[in-house]
Amino acid sequence: MQKGLTLLYGKADYKGSIKQFERATQGYPDYYEAYTEMGVAYMNLGDVVNSERVLRKALDLSDAHYVSALFWLASLCRTTSGSPTPSRLRAKASSSTRIPGRQILS
Numbered sequence: 401m402q403k404g405l406t407l408l409y410g411k412a413d414y415k416g417s418i419k420q421f422e423r424a425t426q427g428y429p430d431y432y433e434a435y436t437e438m439g440v441a442y443m444n445l446g447d448v449v450n451s452e453r454v455l456r457k458a459l460d461l462s463d464a465h466y467v468s469a470l471f472w473l474a475s476l477c478r479t480t481s482g483s484p485t486p487s488r489l490r491a492k493a494s495s496s497t498r499i500p501g502r503q504i505l506s
Contacts, residue, residue: 401434404441414441432461436469443472448480 404420407413421438425431435458442451455476458469 401431401437404434404437408437408441408444412444414444417441430461432458432466432469435461436466436472439469439472439476443476448476451476 401421401424404417404424407420408417418438418441421434421441424434425438428434435454439451439455439458442448442454452473455469455473458466459473462469464470
């Protein structure tokens, strides 16, 4: 994951970062943080379809609690016309939960 983050944010190597995030998700299929960062990389490449696909997967895996995935999907919504729509971005309501070190919606 760290190598992918360095490629994404440090070197603007979006395709290289996607490969690293794909490796991370192959080893850990529920790694929603990696899917989120992959969505950011796709967004930077202008690939709206794949960006939306992996950001939605990140939200699904986190039960719609991971704030970063929601933020990036909303950002994608603002920069594109059509899909995704804000009404699809609602996070599930649940009891207040705090997970140290993670950004969540409760």
